[in-house]
Amino acid sequence: MRIAFAGTPEPAVPTLRALLDSPRHEVVAVVTRPAAPAGRGRRTTPSPVAELAGAAGVPVLAPDKAGDPEFLAQLAELAVDSCAVVAYGALLPRRALDVPVRGWVNLHFSLLPAWRGAAPVQHALLHGDDVTGASTFLIEEGLDTGPVYGVVTETIRPDDTAGDLLGRLAVSGAGLMVATMDGIEDGSLVAVPQPSDGVSLAPKITVDDARVEWTAPGRHVDRLVRACTPNPGAWTTFRGERLKLGPVRLRGSNDLEPGHLAVERREVAVGTATLDVVLGDVQAPGKRPMPATDWARGARIEAGERLG
Incomplete structure (x- = not known):
């Protein structure tokens, strides 16, 4: 054809x-x-x-x-x-x-x-x-x-x-x-009408939609970040500035309040409504993406600080 x-x-x-x-x-x-x-x-x-x-x-x-x-x-x-x-x-x-x-x-x-x-x-x-x-x-x-x-x-x-x-x-x-x-x-293929049940809509995900709310369940945070990678890019705020987020992983514990940070030698965790999540790569304003542990060392995060 x-x-x-x-x-x-x-x-x-x-x-x-x-x-x-x-x-x-x-x-x-x-x-x-x-x-x-x-x-x-x-x-x-x-x-x-x-x-x-x-x-x-x-x-x-x-x-x-x-x-x-x-x-x-x-x-x-x-x-x-x-x-x-x-x-x-x-x-x-x-x-x-x-x-x-x-x-x-x-x-x-x-x-x-x-x-x-x-x-x-x-x-x-x-x-x-x-x-x-x-x-x-x-x-x-x-x-x-x-x-x-x-x-x-x-x-x-x-x-x-x-x-x-x-x-x-x-x-x-x-x-x-x-x-x-x-x-x-x-002529071997004939189009078949779609069923009337099972319809769902997928509108464009905006930058505002891609903001992480740490009061959501950890599993939702994980899905949102992956759904917004690479576009439009998930994000949160830290010290009043936007912080872009790469994929996270569930930690398997619920030790932190939503948004609160726990900086350890090998990982940076954040609290959610359920399971804590471990940050992957992050990107601060004017910087390149980097592992969250490198970012945390450079930012000199203090006890009690949080995201969002």
């Missing part, structure tokens, strides 16, 4: 690469978000998907909006059979959905209808799911409501961060997308 691929960040790259390598399909264009400032220098750089497309010699379209008439005309001229979508990052209006004859097929990183929305991986971790996965589905105008073509499952490991889990799903999901396109092309 003639395919246009729509995606923007790094997790979309494995699927684009798999489609480029497929002998049965031709990627005739890539659709991505416009280049945006990034990094400390705020340099404008192309998206990871645009970089791969450029290296592969595939034309790149970067409309401000997917409903722009010029973009729709370009898409129509390409005469694509289907558009494959992974984390494109913009809404697709009906006039765009109607262009490819076989529609737009999205790879979503959850087992639909669970965790519809922008942050399915983060919410699966935050809510303590044991298993998640990826789904391919035909895009409708509703939020991730379209009929499903196929799924792959993935066990969530106890120490998974959102980055870890998304990395594995991006790879397994790439194979699922190619298999889905194969099935659509030869």
